[in-house]
Amino acid sequence: MRITPLLVVALLAAACGAPAAESPETIKLIAHDSFAGAVDEETFAGFTDETGIEVEVIAAGDAGSMVNQAVLSKDNPLADVLFGVDDVFLSRALDEEIFVEHSSDLLHEVVNGLYDGNQFVTPIDFGDVCINYDKAWFEEAQLPVPTELDQLRAPVYASILTVEHPATSSPGLAFMLATIRDIGEGDDWLDFWADLKAGGVHVVPDWDTAYYSDFTRYGGDSAMVVSYASSPPAEVVFATEPLDEAPTGVIETGCYRQVEYAGILSGTEYPEAAADLIDFMLSVEFQETIPLNWFVFPANRNAELPEVFTENTTVPEFAGRFTPETVARDRDNWIDQWVAVMEG
């Protein structure tokens, strides 16, 4: 039998067909709504230029809802990569083994305290939950801005503080964890909250209510609210009229760091492309777009912060955080104790 050139070409094409399947045209990224909301054509353009692979983003509600969806679909995953699992939901994701291992070459560039040796997820960004204060209000009231959590026990401060409920709000939970870490476990932190309650602290269900209804800057009665270290630069970027400086400031003690991770979903057909996407998200190129799109801090310490961030906030010093396992184990119990003090 004579082998025709045409057959050779056909065989070569067939041979090339196999590896082609390993490099897909599109890779799917499932993310929570607040990440998905800021994705546009530019977001992954660098990745597509480099690899020829498009990124399709699937929005999946809030972080808790997303992790649950990933768990429920683990036999037939909805996507190849998941982004946006945080410390609160990480242990659920790890217990259910929804990720395959990946160790990025860029891990040594990650800010200290974010990476705990976990092989399944890669830190991409972090945000610090901190008390924000209304600069103009404090100036007018001629009251010094508190610098220690303990000062908040005084009614003069407690009465002008709004916190979110730890059972219904992610920053609310983070702030409660900060008080346990800083004031001390056992009864100490509960005494602190009892003092806040006696002093007239205001508890609301979610961040929007705290910030846009209770905060003096938006016509409320609280000059201090639990928000994020990145809120002051956001005030400048999203102001109705241009501002020279942020109208709000950050109290740098009692902050709690929330880390967001990405992982390769087990069951993906394209683990290599998925790994490349995670590495891209940790590269300086992508990391430098993080602050102004998602208002959190880049995990890669080589990424530079934009001016509006460096001028209006600082990255609070890392004060330690509970492991995902501890949070998963003790959270309910802590919330029950908190509720007993605050609503008892």
Next chain:
Amino acid sequence: MRSVRWGRLAVAAVPALFIGYFFLYPLTRILLLGLSEMSFGADSVEARLVRVGWFTLWQAAVSTLLTLVLAAPMTWAVSQFEFRGRRLATALVTVPFVLPTVVVGSAFVALGWSESVGAILAAHVFFNVAVVVRTVGTLWSRLDPDLHDAGRVLGASEWKVFRTITLPLLRPAIAAAASIVFLFTFTSFGVVLILGGFRYATLEVEIYRQAVTLFDIPLAATLAIIQLVGVTGALYAYTRYQERHASTWALRSDAARQQPVGPNRILVVLSVMFTLLMISIPIAVLVARSLRPGAYAGLFEDDRVVGVPISSAGNSLLFAVIASLIAVLIGVMAAAVITERGGRLSRWFDLTLMLPLGTSAVTIGFGFIVALDWPVDLRASFWLVPIAHALVAVPFVVRTTVPTLRSIPGETREAARVLGASPWRVWREIDLPIMSRAALVGAAFAFVVSLGEFGATAFVARPNTATMPVMIYRLLSRPGSGSLAMAMALSVVLLGLTALVVLWIDRLQFGEIGAF
């Protein structure tokens, strides 16, 4: 004759397959998954659940009653009289229906109504007034005035005529409206979360908390079943009631409203003003907060993070058109089956179609994830969003059309049949014209249900397309005076768009409506 039977079967099969594949199948899958790891919680958990269950039930009952009472004057005014601004007023009461709960919640909080049962009840009335005004009003406007006039001529007082003639005739529509309001408030989520804080939780809020926050899928599944049992019980009572009280009085082909005269003029003005005032207080807060320089212009500019906010209006309208087309198609077919057949089977069919309205959004959303990857992987597809909207919208179409269809006297259809009309022709010439008005009211609801992005979609994985409510959430969840003002401005645009759409649908009529 055979083709007639096949035709009937097809009319029954389409809604049955729809509800079976997109609701019962995912629901069964997720509940079985949850129950397979079933374990009973501690006593403290049970105590909380009893409290939550009781609160869910009584707040829904009180909300429903309050809504019926507070909506009554307006319903009377717009259904009985013609006056300038009647259509506008009817459209305006529908507007709260689409507002994202986070927006209404923030308006209530700004008014100082928060963390109380009163605030929750007030918000429930605010959202649901339209259900009563439109469902009951549609039937009331078409009651034969001769009955009323005969009563008056025979010497009965206006009150006695209302109590002994009008009210009994309105019972089917009142029960229909009450059932929808009850289901909505029984499964209330956002309102209770924002205005109730941690203290007041409905089963719906508790299911979310257990499933999403605490990962206790078995407990969440148990709660979802308790919720389903409650909803099914309420619906069963409702359908029985409906059958016993179905009235087949001749209806007018269409409303012939009169100008109010004498003391009625004042009463009409007062009734309408009362309701409009009630709903306009929270809306005034939104409008006031949106009136910042550049807020409306900002909607048309490319925001560095969320894109052009107004572009979400296109997405919302597209989803709403698809969802209401599906809902009307399925709903009208289902209504035909329910009224034609009667009996136990049709009662359960009716009840099943209503269930999505009373099923927790988390349960439906997670059910989609575990079930809808076969035979085609629909999870995370574009179509799942309008389908989820349609599931919640179908009950509105069914509830508005069934009472009207039931009111057609059997003799009318029989006469047509005797005269040689085919079943299709009977339906087209008798049922369709009488029902089209009611179906349009249902369609309007379906449209606003979709615009308001109700139910399961918050828990459905979906392509990254922002609808208006999603865009409002995105703007509201970041700091900055511009973010707040634009979120409020977009809410006002959503309100305006809703009012326009409802006005337009209200004006639509299909063909010439014949008298009979």
